[in-house]
Amino acid sequence: MARVVVTRRLPEGGVDPLLAAGHDVAENEGDVAFSQPELCAAAADADAMVCLLTDRVDAEVLAAGAGRLRVVANVAVGHDNIDVAAATERGVAVCNTPGVLDETTADLAFLLILAASRLAGDAERDVRAGRWPGWGILQYLGRDVHGATLGLVGFGRIGQAVARRASGFGMNVVHHTRRDTGLPGYVATLDELLAASDVVSLHVPLTPATHHLLDADRLARLRPTAVLVNTARGPVVDEEALAEALESGRLFAAGLDVYEREPEVHPRLLAAPRTVLLPHIGSASQATRTRMARVACEGVVAVLRGDQPPNLVSAGSSTSRGDGS
Ligand code: GLV
Numbered sequence: 001m002a003r004v005v006v007t008r009r010l011p012e013g014g015v016d017p018l019l020a021a022g023h024d025v026a027e028n029e030g031d032v033a034f035s036q037p038e039l040c041a042a043a044a045d046a047d048a049m050v051c052l053l054t055d056r057v058d059a060e061v062l063a064a065g066a067g068r069l070r071v072v073a074n075v076a077v078g079h080d081n082i083d084v085a086a087a088t089e090r091g092v093a094v095c096n097t098p099g100v101l102d103e104t105t106a107d108l109a110f111l112l113i114l115a116a117s118r119l120a121g122d123a124e125r126d127v128r129a130g131r132w133p134g135w136g137i138l139q140y141l142g143r144d145v146h147g148a149t150l151g152l153v154g155f156g157r158i159g160q161a162v163a164r165r166a167s168g169f170g171m172n173v174v175h176h177t178r179r180d181t182g183l184p185g186y187v188a189t190l191d192e193l194l195a196a197s198d199v200v201s202l203h204v205p206l207t208p209a210t211h212h213l214l215d216a217d218r219l220a221r222l223r224p225t226a227v228l229v230n231t232a233r234g235p236v237v238d239e240e241a242l243a244e245a246l247e248s249g250r251l252f253a254a255g256l257d258v259y260e261r262e263p264e265v266h267p268r269l270l271a272a273p274r275t276v277l278l279p280h281i282g283s284a285s286q287a288t289r290t291r292m293a294r295v296a297c298e299g300v301v302a303v304l305r306g307d308q309p310p311n312l313v314s315a316g317s318s319t320s321r322g323d324g325s
Helices: 016-020 036-044 059-064 084-089 102-117 120-128 157-168 190-196 216-221 239-248 267-271 286-305
Strands: 003-006 024-027 048-051 071-074 093-095 149-153 172-176 199-202 227-230 253-256 275-277 312-314
Touching: 016 286, 036 048, 036 059, 048 286, 059 084, 071 286, 084 093, 084 312, 093 286, 102 120, 102 157, 102 199, 102 227, 102 253, 102 275, 102 286, 120 275, 149 157, 149 190, 157 172, 172 190, 190 216, 216 239, 239 253, 239 267, 267 275
Parallel strands: 003 024, 003 048, 048 071, 071 093, 149 172, 149 199, 199 227, 227 253, 253 275
Antiparallel strands: 093 312
16 A cells, blocks of 8 residues: 555545555645645655646655655646656656546637637626626727637647637637648748737647747737737746737737746736636636546556556656657
8 A cells, every 4th residue: 555645635536546546645635735845745755646736846845755756646737847857867757637638628728719809808897897888889899710810839639629619610720839740730830820820829838948939029920910828838928028019909819827927927917908817727627627636646556556557747767758739
């Protein structure tokens, strides 16, 4: 029987795979993230850790787990909060939750595409605040989604799920990834895609190569009528530059679910016009969050059994797999 620490409360039934395998499960009953010292202490006392994207599993946490910790499973598909290289070096396997959140996250991305294009955020805020003076032919004039070109940056499972929705809405869909997908709609360079799109939606993992992928220069390549949607990771966009583009009208609108310094939201974005802001809820449906918890726990069970689970990011040795983005 192994000791598995779960760093934050999971949806009901989420830890069932651990219990079914007979492990000793130590759950943080609170829905508040551990501090770094608490995370270190938890790692020091466990064979496995199930963590969330709010946990920074860095070299120090992994050092605290040295000698005992065998696997860290993130209840998220993105794993930029885990120092995978340090884990690999220490022989600690890393798992994530690919595949189970694609459709739910694509739904949310599409919600933002629609809401930002049609200025639903500003309009809703006005209704609630009693600022709506009654119907007017010049009010809240958004951009049509039907007939628009959607540029997807990243074309993994989530990007492709957004593409399927976009086709149903009569959009023309193009995509860019570093490697040629060979699929219809592939655009070889990011700059070309940005210049050709009415709506740009980001679906890349956060890595050193994608940090501020949309910086001031890239944002300037977008059409002034364009809409930017980010459901990937906040630091993929330079928020200061984005706020500037929205304020000056060089960008029509933005729909954001993720931020550079969560839960802090850049004050200029909070005040920016034509902006829809959501609190990182891409995968937040009851069914999907439960599935994510189970998949992460199943990864732990498999690694502790000596098997290689399908959701392995790194085996803690030279074998490693990507996240499909
Ligand atoms: C959520 O942001 C995830 O990476 O699963």
